Structure formats: C-alpha cells, structure tokens
Amino acid sequence: MVMRPPTILVIEDDACVRTLLAQILEDAGYQTYEAANGREGLERFRVQPMDLVITDLEMPEMNGLDLILELTRAFLNVKVIAMSGHSADELQTARLLGARQTFAKPLDLPMLLRAVQYELLH
Numbered sequence: 865m866v867m868r869p870p871t872i873l874v875i876e877d878d879a880c881v882r883t884l885l886a887q888i889l890e891d892a893g894y895q896t897y898e899a900a901n902g903r904e905g906l907e908r909f910r911v912q913p914m915d916l917v918i919t920d921l922e923m924p925e926m927n928g929l930d931l932i933l934e935l936t937r938a939f940l941n942v943k944v945i946a947m948s949g950h951s952a953d954e955l956q957t958a959r960l961l962g963a964r965q966t967f968a969k970p971l972d973l974p975m976l977l978r979a980v981q982y983e984l985l986h
Contacts, residue, residue: 869895870984875905875919875931885918885971892977902926906934913939916983918976920960921948927971929957936962943983947971 872894876882879900886896898906899915903926905919917935921928928946935942946958949969958966965979 869893870916871895871914872895872916872918873897873899873909873914875899875903875917875923875928877901877923878919879905881920881969888977889974892980894980902928902931902934902968906931909935909939909942913942914981916945917937918945918947920982921946921954922950929954929961930965931960932939932958945976945979945983948974 872889873883874885876885877900882898886898889896897908903924906926909917916961918971919928919931932944932946935944944963945965945967946955946963947967947969948954952968955966955968964983967976
C-alpha cells in the first residue's frame with residue numbers, strides 16, 4: 865500500500881508568501897493546496913478536507929479568525945496553524961477559537977515545519 869503524503873491547505877492573500885510556503889511544504893514532502901482568502905479556503909476545505917490548514921489572519925473577504933470559527937464548528941477534528949504579521953492579540957484569539965499553533969510573521973520556517981510535522985503526527 866502506498867502512503868499518500870499528508871495534505872495541507874495554505875490560505876494566504878499575499879501570493880508571494882503563499883507560493884513560498886506551498887513550495888517549502890512540498891519540498892518537505894507534503895501535498896499542498898492554496899487559497900487566496902478565507903472564503904475560498906473554506907469552500908476548498910468543504911469539497912476536500914485536508915490534514916492541516918495553515919492560514920493567515922489578515923485577509924480580504926473572510927479573515928482568518930472567521931475562517932477558524934467556521935472550520936472548527938463544521939469539522940471537529942480540523943487542525944489549524946494560524947499566522948499573522950499584525951498583532952499578538954489576534955494570534956491569542958486564534959488560539960482561543962481553535963488554532964493549535966500560532967506564528968508571528970516574518971515566519972521562522974524551520975519552526976513552522978516542525979510545528980507542521982508535530983500536528984500531523986498528533
């Protein structure tokens with residue numbers, strides 16, 4: 865039996881950051897999918913639930929906090945890692961809403977990869 869790589873949905877409105885993250889995750893052996901905002905990410909997840917969601921908090925159309933609220937309400941076992949370049953308060957709120965880990969931007973990529981690995985195993 866062939867093990868499929870874990871799937872990760874990267875939700876980030878900054879295309880450069882989104883592409884970079886997806887590339888780094890793919891290089892680490894994960895199957896990645898991308899969405900440009902919370903609404904798009906939520907629709908994508910509803911069609912095809914993923915093993916992990918990495919989302920920015922500041923986005924147009926639907927921000928990361930609303931997204932986390934919707935995801936955790938609809939999918940009890942969803943695993944979310946939140947990131948933000950804005951405020952620590954926002955990251956704290958993300959955690960209260962169900963994000964398992966939070967990261968401030970600019971991201972510490974080795975630390976993020978360790979967090980991804982950890983969440984996929986637990």
